Amino acid sequence: MKEKLIWGIAIFLAVYMLLPWILTRMLSVGVIRRGGKKQLALTFDDGPDPTYTPKLLDLLKEHGVQATFFVLGSKAEKHPDLIQRIHEEGHQIGIHNYTHFSNWLMSPWRVKNRHVDRSATIVEGITGVRPTYYRPPWGIINIFDFILKKNYKIVLWSLMTHDWNSSIGSAGLKMRLSQGVSDGAIILLHDSGDTLGADVDAPAYMLEALAEALTEFKEAGYSFARVDDLKSHTTTIGMAKRVFIRLWMVWERLFIRVFHIVPIDPDNTFLQIRVREYTDPKPLTLEDGEVFAKGDRILELHLNNDTLLELGRTSRNSTHLAIQMIRRTRELLPQITRLIENDPAYRDVKGLYGITLINRGPEQLGFTVFDLPSGPFAYFTKVYLRLLMYVIHPDGKDRLKTKSDLLVPKIIAISSKELENRYAA
Template sequence: MKEKLIWGILIFVAIYMLVPWILTRMLSVGVIRRGGKGQLALTFDDGPDPKYTPKLLDLLKENGIRATFFVLGSKAEQHPELIRRMHEEGHLIGIHNYTHFSNWVMTPWRVKRRHVDRSAAIVEGITGVRPIYYRPPWGIINLFDYGLRKDYKIVIWSLMPHDWNNSVGTELLKRRLLDEVQDGSVVLLHDSGETLGADDDAPTYMLEALTDVIGQYKALGYSFVRVDGLTPAPSAARRMLVKLWMGWERAFIRLFHVKPVDPDNTFLQIRLREYTDSTPITLEDGEVFAKGDQILELHLNNDTLLELGRTSRNSTHLAIQMIKRMRALLPQITHLIEHDPDYRNVKGLYGITLINRGPQQLGFTVLDLPKGPFTLITKLYLKLLMYVVHPKGKERLKTKAELLVPKIIAISVKELENRYASVSLPYSSSCTPETAPLTL
């Protein structure tokens, strides 16, 4: 009986404490922990402090930086003028409990009512704006704290330089802030040294280090954002989906002998095959692809496409980057067809894509897919691809969904030669003229 009780307690502790810790700190499930490319969010816990917070606000103001403060409700009550100044200077104010007490040793209703809601009401009374961002002390939540997500957004961090310990000192703190920073880092710092485990004068070293690294962050191209300005980072589930998808893509390339047009620029890839549809397609220049004709099937390198998706500002920018790369490689495909004996019988290029407006300006004919199961499967496949590689995949699938219809894009060899045969190609020393493509 005693053994069962012990096991029951251990299981309860694991579910109540350890599982949420793994989900939030390791997998980022249900929390904000990182932003997008080029972004950097400075966050400050445990204040406001009458000695250090004004100096920090001065530093941020001098550098035109807006940051995020996770304040203790009890200190906000004591120093409303600092809360008011944070708000007036454009900083985001979040909640860090009423006092610095761990959620692991409190009941869920005590956490919400006595700490989070109470602190939010205090800040709202000072600024007129109710905080919706919450960081639990030490980043620790219990299982039931996930219920807070109905009213609050939970924020953790991705860079923690241990600035609460004055033995770290200014120089080591600077090195950690610079060596460990990444795109989208949410940096955990402290503008008070009064909490358990912290040193009273630790914020002095934080201010000294931050004064020096701000300029270096700017030189590295980082833009400072509040937590509410972070581009959402992909979830653990989405990262796993991307990993699985890319594994499948690499297997497909090997299995079906898909080759890059240019080994140094693998964005566009080709597969030599016969046109198998019993219904011929007629292109705008009068050429016809009939069953049995040899065609080059176009494929995009989804590793490259994923990187373009990460770095593109929006859908239009992504489409522009794709069209530019296609335009650069089409002369090279034309050169291959004209000079490589393996492609002497090719009638043209053929592909299926959701991005089917831009290719028209490159000479492609855009055609509807015939109705049937293949079209339905293709649509689902390409929408999944859009979700994986697009910078805002889920949102893009909901925006103008009626335009996300797969289309055939095709261009004849005759049209390729008319448009691209005269384009000169620089010689690539890594290839022989007889057997390999030239590099643009």
């Protein structure tokens, strides 16, 4: 039970925190991070601030530049006059939570209701226009924040200058702007310095550096746009998927090493196993009458995702992939049977046990299929396996869209007795 709890917590943290960070910060999936050729988007977080925001608006007006402000709802309540001025001067207003608090430390419902929707309502009450663009504090989101995409577009950045640190100075900041800018850059800056980790006087240096940079950027032929006016928000999905697959396989190898999972056949690594105790308090009764009870030793079945990925690449379609998987499994089940019969390390195991989205073919091989009990473990297992389907399945992206109701994780199990009846020499 303890091992299952640890595994459940690991899956939760990976899916809730690490996975969205990889998807958004490394692969730009589901977020806006860049515009078109010779375009720049200036974005300002943490305001409005009664000291620095008016000076910033004066500077932008002097240069005829429109920008995007990601405001905190609590500050918008205190300074409605600044929100109204930002709107009237043609700038875009987005949301940056009600207070500057990390989404990792809040429930998804609190993020949406108490921060994003609340702040949008405040701005709408002042300007008459409801914001539809959102930037989470520190660019950190949890997996449920993707739900916000129904009503909001998530915006990150492609150039961060660390302008919240006043020790950089205006000259150092100007250098970072000049050297870091490129076509389509979304530039992250701050018009307030009173948030955690920032220096109160940092915006003053930002304003000095920006005044010089605006002139330089114009001379270089750049134009400025609000985020909602950028020409292109797209990223290369093919490249993103390739990077995602590479990262996924690193995780896969780490998982195998930590949990001591071994292939059944070194020359055919499609199926892998590890011995563990059955930990569910509720017994599992198989079709042949055998029962997996708490404390019974079982073989936990795993698919080698490296091999599965190669099968997905070479398969003509989903049917061809399923046929290859069933054939490979059928080839290896006799070897598992021999291990259970002859190897002292496996002789007392009650059978095979696994969790999979591909749960139709196993029945013809003698497995019994069970529903996975509802709860957090089932939910995060579903998310994990659906992402695996996206990576490996030849029609993964389309299959997730069109057959999502069928992609439900199931338990598959077969007793040692049934293995012997079917696959013993």
